Amino acid sequence: MIQAHDSVLVQTLGRLLIPLIQLFGVYVLFFGQYGPGGGFVGGVLLGTSVILAILVFGPGSSHSAVAITLLHGDGLGLLIFAGVGGLCLIGGGEYLNYADLEIPGLETASRRYVGIVLTQIGVAIDVAVTAISIVISLSFHDHDEDSHA
Numbered sequence: 194m195i196q197a198h199d200s201v202l203v204q205t206l207g208r209l210l211i212p213l214i215q216l217f218g219v220y221v222l223f224f225g226q227y228g229p230g231g232g233f234v235g236g237v238l239l240g241t242s243v244i245l246a247i248l249v250f251g252p253g254s255s256h257s258a259v260a261i262t263l264l265h266g267d268g269l270g271l272l273i274f275a276g277v278g279g280l281c282l283i284g285g286g287e288y289l290n291y292a293d294l295e296i297p298g299l300e301t302a303s304r305r306y307v308g309i310v311l312t313q314i315g316v317a318i319d320v321a322v323t324a325i326s327i328v329i330s331l332s333f334h335d336h337d338e339d340s341h342a
Contacts, residue, residue: 197249197254198251204249207246210245211242211245211246214241215242217238218235218236218237218238218239218241219235219239222235222236222239222317223310225313226306226309226310226313232312232314232315233320236316236317236321237321239317240320240322240323240324240325243259243260243263243321243325244324244328246260247260247328247332260325263321263325264322264325266318267319267326269315269319269322270315270316270317270319273311273314274315274316277312277315278312280295280296281295281308283295289308291304291306291308292304292305
């Protein structure tokens with residue numbers, strides 16, 4: 194079971210670093226099509242920031258409540274990713290061919306940009322939720338099961 198860290202220095206650095214990591218994760222997510230990064234790396238950074246909050250502030254904190262709430266969005270990333278592909282098919286094109294994305298009032302370049310960003314957001318959500326889910330399932334393991342074995 195994870196316990197809250199009792200060092201004031203660690204908690205202060207956590208309060209400083211966690212929002213910076215999240216900001217950098219959002220930056221990597223949205224500007225990943227121009228350089229290294231994208232949905233997977235942005236999702237890892239966002240998930241890691243929540244995991245760091247659980248490790249620093251403990252499972253009884255409001256950060257852990259946020260992490261457990263985020264677990265309810267497990268299929269949301271897949272729905273976004275598949276939904277963008279489905280909208281491309283509805284537009285008469287190929288799956289994830291963003292030029293055929295049905296968004297009225299946008300030219301082809303803008304449709305491609307929106308399509309890429311939406312699919313990257315879907316990937317980031319699934320990666321972050323999966324990382325948080327793994328840590329929570331390992332950290333909140335019932336120790337009574339181990340004593341019966």
